[in-house]
Amino acid sequence: MLSKSEVKYIQSLSQKKFRGEENLYIIEGPKIIDEALTVVPQHLKTIYALPEWVETNKNKVSDIEVKEITEGDLERISLLKTPNKALALMEIPWSEGFLLKKNNLALVLDGIQDPGNVGTIIRIADWFGVAQIICSADCADVYNNKVVQATMGSIFRVEVFYTNLPEWLPAQNDVPVIGAMLDGMPLNFFGKVKNGLLVIGNESKGIRQEVLPFVNQKVTIEKTGNAESLNAAVATGIILSYLK
Amino acid sequence: MLSKSEVKYIQSLSQKKFRGEENLYIIEGPKIIDEALTVVPQHLKTIYALPEWVETNKNKVSDIEVKEITEGDLERISLLKTPNKALALMEIPWSEGFLLKKNNLALVLDGIQDPGNVGTIIRIADWFGVAQIICSADCADVYNNKVVQATMGSIFRVEVFYTNLPEWLPAQNDVPVIGAMLDGMPLNFFGKVKNGLLVIGNESKGIRQEVLPFVNQKVTIEKTGNAESLNAAVATGIILSYLK
Structure with a gap:
C-alpha cells in the first residue's frame, strides 16, 4: 500500500506549480504508458500499476522503477474518473532553448x-x-x-x-x-x-x-x-x- | 424561489428516460438561448433566468414563459460547472418520420x-x-x-x-x-x-x-x-x- 505522503506527492502533480518544482508530470493508462515505453523510455521515472499490468509488461520495464499497487491505491492517485490499470510519473524534458526548425x-x-x-x-x-x-x-x-x-x-x-x-x-x-x-x-x-x-x-x-x-x-x-x-x-x- | 418539486423536475431532464417522457431538453447560457429565440422560438417552453438576463431580454421574450430566479436556484438546476445566467426548457421537435433529402x-x-x-x-x-x-x-x-x-x-x-x-x-x-x-x-x-x-x-x-x-x-x-x-x-x- 502506498504511504500517505507518497499519495499526497503524486496528487500534488496535478498542479502546475508542483509539476514545475518537481519537473514531473503524470500519464495514465496502458496505452499511453506503452507509447512512452516505446518513444521516450528515458523519461519514465516511476510506474504505479496493478498486478495484472505488471505481469503483462514485466519484460518491457527492466530499467524502470515499477511499484505494484492495489485498486484502492490507484483510485487515490488517479486523476481519471475511471482509473485505468497504471499511472506513471514522467520527467519533463529539459529544453535547452527553443530553436525553430528551418524549412518547416x-x-x-x-x-x-x-x-x-x-x-x-x-x-x-x-x-x-x-x-x-x-x-x-x-x-x-x-x-x-x-x-x-x-x-x-x-x-x-x-x-x-x-x-x-x-x-x-x-x-x-x-x-x-x-x-x-x-x-x-x-x-x-x-x-x-x-x-x-x-x-x-x-x-x-x-x-x-x-x-x-x-x-x-x-x-x-x-x-x-x-x-x-x-x-x-x-x-x-x-x-x-x-x-x- | 423555485419549489423543490420544480427543481427536481428540471434535474430529471438530465436523464434520457425523462427527456423522452416529457419531450423536453435543457439549454443553458445567454448565447444558445439567444440562438433559440432567433431560430426556433416556437420550441422554447420556459426560461429560468437571473434578473439581469430578464431585464436585458424582456423585449425578445414576449410570448414565452420566463421565470425570474435567484443565483441559488440557478445553481440547483444547472448542469454546468459554472452556471451562466439562464437555463431554458426546449421542446424536442416531433419528427414525422425521417426522409433523406435528395441531392444532398x-x-x-x-x-x-x-x-x-x-x-x-x-x-x-x-x-x-x-x-x-x-x-x-x-x-x-x-x-x-x-x-x-x-x-x-x-x-x-x-x-x-x-x-x-x-x-x-x-x-x-x-x-x-x-x-x-x-x-x-x-x-x-x-x-x-x-x-x-x-x-x-x-x-x-x-x-x-x-x-x-x-x-x-x-x-x-x-x-x-x-x-x-x-x-x-x-x-x-x-x-x-x-x-x-
Whole structure:
C-alpha cells in the first residue's frame, strides 16, 4: 500500500506549480504508458500499476522503477474518473532553448485555453508531421493531465514551447506567418507550405491584437452553412490537411 | 424561489428516460438561448433566468414563459460547472418520420459515443451546410446536455435521426455511401460530392462490421506523421472541407 505522503506527492502533480518544482508530470493508462515505453523510455521515472499490468509488461520495464499497487491505491492517485490499470510519473524534458526548425511548417497557438483542445491539436500536429508548436503563455499547460491524456501519446513526439508571442514572432526573420482568420483567402488557393508558421487564435476572440501585425497571409475555411465558428482543434485539422 | 418539486423536475431532464417522457431538453447560457429565440422560438417552453438576463431580454421574450430566479436556484438546476445566467426548457421537435433529402450530402455517425464529439460534429455539419445526420442507436443522445452545449446552437438547424444503420442503409436506393477509413482513396482524389452519405466510425473501432458492406467508396485522410488516429470530430471536419 502506498504511504500517505507518497499519495499526497503524486496528487500534488496535478498542479502546475508542483509539476514545475518537481519537473514531473503524470500519464495514465496502458496505452499511453506503452507509447512512452516505446518513444521516450528515458523519461519514465516511476510506474504505479496493478498486478495484472505488471505481469503483462514485466519484460518491457527492466530499467524502470515499477511499484505494484492495489485498486484502492490507484483510485487515490488517479486523476481519471475511471482509473485505468497504471499511472506513471514522467520527467519533463529539459529544453535547452527553443530553436525553430528551418524549412518547416510549425503551429502557433494564441490563447487556446481549453486543455482538451490543446491536447487534440498536439495529436493533429503529430498526424500531419508538424514537429513544433509555439504557445502563448496563456494557453493550457501541455503537462496538465487533461492535455496529456488528449494527446494520446503524441506529446512524446511534438516539441511544445511557451513564450510571449509579440516578442518572439518578430525575432523569426523572414518566416512567413499565416493567420487562420475569417477574412482570409480560401484554403484551396494555398498550395503546400514547406516553411512557415500557422497561427491559430482563440475560438471566440480570434488572434489577439498584439499578434495580428506579424501575420502576413490570412487563410479562411470557407463556410457554406450557418454555424458561427468552428472548434479551434477542428479548424487546425482542416487547415493542416491543405497546407501539409 | 423555485419549489423543490420544480427543481427536481428540471434535474430529471438530465436523464434520457425523462427527456423522452416529457419531450423536453435543457439549454443553458445567454448565447444558445439567444440562438433559440432567433431560430426556433416556437420550441422554447420556459426560461429560468437571473434578473439581469430578464431585464436585458424582456423585449425578445414576449410570448414565452420566463421565470425570474435567484443565483441559488440557478445553481440547483444547472448542469454546468459554472452556471451562466439562464437555463431554458426546449421542446424536442416531433419528427414525422425521417426522409433523406435528395441531392444532398448527409452524415452518418456509427458508434460515436462521446457527447462532446457528437456536439462538435453537429456544429461542423452546420458550418458546412450539412442538413441531416443519421446516427446509430449507440451514438450519444443529441439532447444530452453535453451534446447540446457543444453544438453551440447548431442543434436548432441540423436534423438528427437515430436508427439501426444495417437496416436503414440498404433502404436508401442508389445513394453513394462513402466511408472514412484508413485504406481508402486520398481526399484530394475526391471532387465535391453533391449527393451521398459520409459514414464516420468510432475513433478506436472504426466503422462496424455490419455497416461495412454498404460502403461503396472509401476515403482516407493522408497521414504524414506518426499519430495513430485522429479525433472523430476533427476527421469529420477535414473530410467535409474537401467534399462540400
